[in-house]
Amino acid sequence: MLHFLIRAAFAAFGLAIAARLVGGITYDAPMTLFLAALLLGLVNALLRPLLILLTLPLTVLTFGLFLLVINAAMILLVSRIIPGFQVAGFTPALLAALITGVTSWAAYMLLGDINRLTARNG
Template sequence: MLHFLLRAVFAAFGLAIASRLVPGVTYDAPTTLFLAALLLGVVNALLRPLLVILTLPITVLSFGLFLLVINAAMILLVSRIIPGFHVSGFVPGLLVAIITGLTSWAGTLLLGDLKRLNNRSS
């Protein structure tokens, strides 16, 4: 559970960065941003695997780039569900997906490094 919450913090950080860099992405309050990150984690855990399987042929033909479209769709879905978190369209959603993906990747690396350091000290 702690790992999921830490990943949500990194996702929220990515969403905050995206709101600064991408026109058309706004949020009302930091709590809204964290709720959006939590819901994004849940949506990615439940809905994304099904979409990946259903779109596997086009993903293969696009050399995996279609996964960015799926990620953008997940972010747009979250923006429709969470009041106070707004993404104005597909292109901003795609850019948010890239930024959030990079920050989540960096967070995963950091969490992995912290886990390894913790295991060494035990």
């Protein structure tokens, strides 16, 4: 559970960076952004695997780049559900997917290091 919350914090950080750098992404308050990140984590855990399975041939044909489209769709879905978190269209969502992907990768690297450290000391 703690790792999920840490990953959500990194996702919120990525969404905040995206809102700062990409026109068309806005949020009302930091808590709104954190709620959007939590919902994004849930949507990615529940809905994304099904979408990946359904679009597998297209994903293979595009050498995995179609996964960015799926991630952008997940961000658009979250923006439709969470009031106060707005994404103006597909292009801002795609750029946000890139940015949150990089921050999520950084979180994975950091959490991987934390797991290795606790395994040695625990």
